[in-house]
Amino acid sequence: MSAAAPLGLYVHVPYCSVRCSYCDFYLVPAAGRDLEGYVAALCREIDAAGEAWGGRAADSVHFGGGTPSLLAPPLVGRILAALSGTFRLARDGEIALEANPEDVRPDRLGALRDLGVNRLTLGVQALDDRVLGLLRRPHGAAQALRAVEAALTSGIRSIGVDLILGLPGQESREALAGIERLAGTPGEGRRGIEHVSLYLLEIHPRTRLGREVALGRVAPMGDDAAAGLYEEAADLLESLGFEHYEISNFARTGHRSRHNMKYWTDEEYLGFGPSAHSYAAGRRWSNAADLRAYLESAGRAARQEDSQPAAGRAAEALFAGLRLAEGVDLGTLRGRYGEGLPGPSDPAVAGLLEAGLLVLSGPRLRLTRRGRLVSNEVFERLLS
Numbered sequence: 001m002s003a004a005a006p007l008g009l010y011v012h013v014p015y016c017s018v019r020c021s022y023c024d025f026y027l028v029p030a031a032g033r034d035l036e037g038y039v040a041a042l043c044r045e046i047d048a049a050g051e052a053w054g055g056r057a058a059d060s061v062h063f064g065g066g067t068p069s070l071l072a073p074p075l076v077g078r079i080l081a082a083l084s085g086t087f088r089l090a091r092d093g094e095i096a097l098e099a100n101p102e103d104v105r106p107d108r109l110g111a112l113r114d115l116g117v118n119r120l121t122l123g124v125q126a127l128d129d130r131v132l133g134l135l136r137r138p139h140g141a142a143q144a145l146r147a148v149e150a151a152l153t154s155g156i157r158s159i160g161v162d163l164i165l166g167l168p169g170q171e172s173r174e175a176l177a178g179i180e181r182l183a184g185t186p187g188e189g190r191r192g193i194e195h196v197s198l199y200l201l202e203i204h205p206r207t208r209l210g211r212e213v214a215l216g217r218v219a220p221m222g223d224d225a226a227a228g229l230y231e232e233a234a235d236l237l238e239s240l241g242f243e244h245y246e247i248s249n250f251a252r253t254g255h256r257s258r259h260n261m262k263y264w265t266d267e268e269y270l271g272f273g274p275s276a277h278s279y280a281a282g283r284r285w286s287n288a289a290d291l292r293a294y295l296e297s298a299g300r301a302a303r304q305e306d307s308q309p310a311a312g313r314a315a316e317a318l319f320a321g322l323r324l325a326e327g328v329d330l331g332t333l334r335g336r337y338g339e340g341l342p343g344p345s346d347p348a349v350a351g352l353l354e355a356g357l358l359v360l361s362g363p364r365l366r367l368t369r370r371g372r373l374v375s376n377e378v379f380e381r382l383l384s
């Protein structure tokens with residue numbers, strides 16, 4: 001990796017207005033919180049990063065969470081000013097923000113656009129009020145559609161939505177109709193969304209949904225039915241002109257997520273805020289997931305170094321690259337991580353090539369379509 005490659009910058013906002021029933025992320029309720037105080041701590045952490053990284057070029061900023069759209073635009077502006085003071089932000093850099101539909105208002109979108117935000121991802125999840133209720137999302141389908149419409153007319157360059165499939169009681173026909181409604185080509189002269197992140201529901205035992213399932217009050221969709229629905233949805237999105245460029249992500253030409261590409265191509269990034277992860281100069285570390293300590297120390301909370309051996313890091317880089325449609329350049333990765341990575345003649349790789357789950361084109365190894373559907377199994381076999 002060239003030391004001069006631009007960094008990605010991640011800003012974590014750990015607040016949510018309510019906890020969705022399936023969510024097991026680290027977050028805190030937003031009600032009554034001092035968001036200005038949080039932003040002040042973030043800005044101090046960013047300023048302090050100047051000691052080690054000051055003046056480094058960066059070409060993506062990603063506000064993730066939690067719910068970054070809880071931050072009023074002037075607070076987003078303060079964070080961007082701190083980042084510009086520490087890093088050399090590219091003029092054509094990506095500035096992305098995740099937003100929940102209930103926070104979207106045309107005046108806010110205009111203010112974000114004027115601050116340089118050029119990518120917005122809306123957490124729509126589904127266009128079915130019953131399913132949204134089960135997820136305990138604060139928005140309904142009509143509000144989600146209004147938010148998408150407002151985003152598309154805001155002048156922000158890339159608009160995307162997050163959707164979940166495989167939800168308890170989700171009807172395939174309705175789910176596909178919802179995707180078509182969101183991602184289909186709108187009428188003449190009107191713009192459609194440019195990016196879709198499509199996830200299969202994961203049920204974590206410690207969540208409200210996990211407990212409901214354990215008690216037998218909610219029946220999850222079967223694995224085969226969920227995988228079948230995912231395939232149909234992927235086909236639909238491809239037929240609508242989206243490239244299935246990563247296992248869970250679809251984009252129109254020129255609208256891939258630049259920031260997330262850094263994770264999948266083993267490029268460097270720095271994260272700010274509690275629980276944020278960083279990877280730079282061959283090191284990986286994360287901030288403690290402890291908002292109180294973060295605020296009390298004004299953004300200087302404890303960090304934990306990733307002490308994983310090189311082989312584990314190499315495997316992570318390999319699996320991340322395999323998530324992409326174009327796969328991963330084995331030669332480049334071996335140059336970076338050494339011979340610890342499996343080569344084409346490694347028995348595990350050879351077996352997966354023969355099984356039609358992987359394909360090798362020149363130096364690039366990638367998953368086949370069937371391999372993508374069982375990617376976890378492929379990764380496990382590679383690890384073994």
Ligand code: SF4
Nearest residue numbers: 016019020023065066
């Ligand atoms: S909005 Fe996102 S981060 Fe917040 S509770 Fe819901 S799923 Fe979790």
